[in-house]
Amino acid sequence: MTKIAPSILASDFSKLGEEIKDVEAAGADYIHVDVMDGHFVPNITIGPLIVESIRPKTELPLDVHLMIEHPDQYIEQFAKAGSDIITVHQEACPHLHRTIQLIKSFGVKAGVVLNPATPIESIAPILGDVDLVLLMTVNPGFGGQSFIDSVLPKIEKAAQLRRENKYNFEIEVDGGVNKETARLCTQAGADVLVAGSAIFNETNRKTAIDQIKDSI
Numbered sequence: 001m002t003k004i005a006p007s008i009l010a011s012d013f014s015k016l017g018e019e020i021k022d023v024e025a026a027g028a029d030y031i032h033v034d035v036m037d038g039h040f041v042p043n044i045t046i047g048p049l050i051v052e053s054i055r056p057k058t059e060l061p062l063d064v065h066l067m068i069e070h071p072d073q074y075i076e077q078f079a080k081a082g083s084d085i086i087t088v089h090q091e092a093c094p095h096l097h098r099t100i101q102l103i104k105s106f107g108v109k110a111g112v113v114l115n116p117a118t119p120i121e122s123i124a125p126i127l128g129d130v131d132l133v134l135l136m137t138v139n140p141g142f143g144g145q146s147f148i149d150s151v152l153p154k155i156e157k158a159a160q161l162r163r164e165n166k167y168n169f170e171i172e173v174d175g176g177v178n179k180e181t182a183r184l185c186t187q188a189g190a191d192v193l194v195a196g197s198a199i200f201n202e203t204n205r206k207t208a209i210d211q212i213k214d215s216i
């Protein structure tokens with residue numbers, strides 16, 4: 001069953017707790033939290049204090065996507081703030097194996113993220129160690145961008161490597177996911193769909209999530 005992870009980047013931050021409760025009631029599976037530092041990506045968003053403040057608002061796993069340089073310096077804070085999954089970018093981690101082990105040392109699921117231009121082969125040695133592989137279908141930094149369909153073969157390749165090696169990681173896709181593009185992702189092998197504007201820009205979030213699920 002495909003999971004839906006609404007990205008709170010597209011929510012109304014002035015009532016973040018209510019927005020999260022709304023998508024939980026509407027059938028979301030994860031809450032996707034986009035952390036941006038203004039260096040790795042050209043935008044600044046959420047820090048560990050916000051993660052801590054939303055933790056009591058939902059029973060759903062908090063799926064925290066770190067779009068930051070030097071993530072090792074902040075993993076402990078994000079873990080202790082209540083993250084259930086922490087993902088780091090391959091492009092930001094020169095010692096990726098160490099970073100994945102650091103995340104796991106706090107009892108948190110660990111994932112690795114690839115920008116659209118980064119090949120899946122770059123993380124082949126670590127695929128047996130991760131709980132989740134997040135494949136960006138936009139260049140990270142902003143919501144509301146168009147889906148880059150040249151990433152689809154990379155989703156297929158990730159699924160193939162998982163099958164051939166009997167790995168257990170989930171494949172998550174993020175960026176421009178909506179009722180038109182969701183099926184392309186799941187057909188290629190995605191298990192978790194992150195969607196920001198396609199869910200939070202709609203008044204009725206249940207209809208928005210149902211439309212994505214029905215399109216798959």
Ligand SMILES: O=C(CO)[C@@H](O)[C@H](O)COP(=O)(O)O
Nearest residue numbers: 140141142143144176196197
């Ligand atoms: O990580 C990011 C952007 O960097 C995403 O999570 C976006 O927030 C998804 O937004 P939509 O493309 O679904 O509007």
